[in-house]
């Protein structure tokens with residue numbers, strides 16, 4: 001199977017290399033600086049599930065060079081999605097399906113509108129990974145789950161093929177028959193987890209020691225449930241409870257990619273995540289006060305670079 005990874009950062013680097021390790025053909029479509037770094041430093045995963053390293057990854061900067069792409073795993077940050085659209089269009093025209101694994105929800109409609117519904121699969125991931133100063137992937141969670149699923153019936157065959165590959169790789173793969181619901185559950189979770197960890201600049205363990213602070217996460221979960229329900233996505237109280245249990249059980253040092261970005265002074269995905277939720281709420285005439293407050297607290301840190 002030929003997988004193209006567009007956005008060979010923490011997430012794309014991790015899953016792309018796991019696919020390569022499992023024997024798939026993988027092409028990393030990157031920008032110039034990242035191409036230089038990957039060629040100089042190698043493509044490397046450090047992980048509690050086993051390290052992997054290669055110095056002969058296929059790295060290209062021009063999508064025209066890619067032949068017979070089957071699935072494009074796109075793992076850029078929300079604020080870079082529009083900039084990648086031209087490259088994606090070239091790959092769709094060559095017959096590829098697009099598997100976005102960004103957090104959030106707004107990107108799905110954007111991709112479907114620009115590239116057509118038939119080409120866009122649903123996808124998300126549970127993993128805690130970041131790039132170190134050599135551009136190597138540092139994976140620190142015991143989970144490394146990639147979830148994908150058909151948004152249109154004719155996409156089921158490619159999802160099955162991807163599932164077979166994922167299940168032979170060093171990762172947890174899941175072919176979901178309700179990927180939209182999974183996406184919204186993840187969106188609910190991430191807005192609570194990333195919002196508070198990034199706003200107070202602390203990992204989950206310290207937050208749990210302060211009841212009032214920790215409970216802001218519960219309010220955020222609840223607002224995201226309300227929003228999902230307004231959009232006819234049947235997130236239940238049980239789903240909120242499961243997300244809350246998860247927040248209670250993460251290891252003390254666990255934190256969000258948005259918080260890691262804040263620590264590094266990088267641009268935050270704030271507009272894509274919390275901003276997106278506020279836009280969706282506004283379109284239905286409701287407000288999300290906790291989400292708005294977290295959004296306001298994080299805005300000064302959104303674009304420091």
Ligand SMILES: NC(=O)C1=CN([C@@H]2O[C@H](COP(=O)(O)OP(=O)(O)OC[C@H]3O[C@@H](n4cnc5c(N)ncnc54)[C@H](OP(=O)(O)O)[C@@H]3O)[C@@H](O)[C@H]2O)C=CC1
Nearest residue numbers: 007009010011030031075076080084102103127128129257
């Ligand atoms: N990291 C994590 O643990 C998790 C992240 N996520 C989500 O996954 C998504 C990606 O996050 P993450 O991997 O952490 O982000 P990173 O910043 O580590 O990686 C994003 C990569 O995208 C590249 N990129 C941006 N635009 C383009 C382009 N036009 N062409 C080629 N490459 C491009 C960047 O390259 P360049 O170096 O050129 O800027 C960068 O390497 C986000 O939506 C995040 O919320 C979800 C679950 C967990």
Ligand SMILES: CC(C)(CO)C(=O)C(=O)O
Nearest residue numbers: 125126127128256257258
């Ligand atoms: C919550 C987590 C760590 C799960 O994958 C995540 O998606 C993120 O921080 O971006």
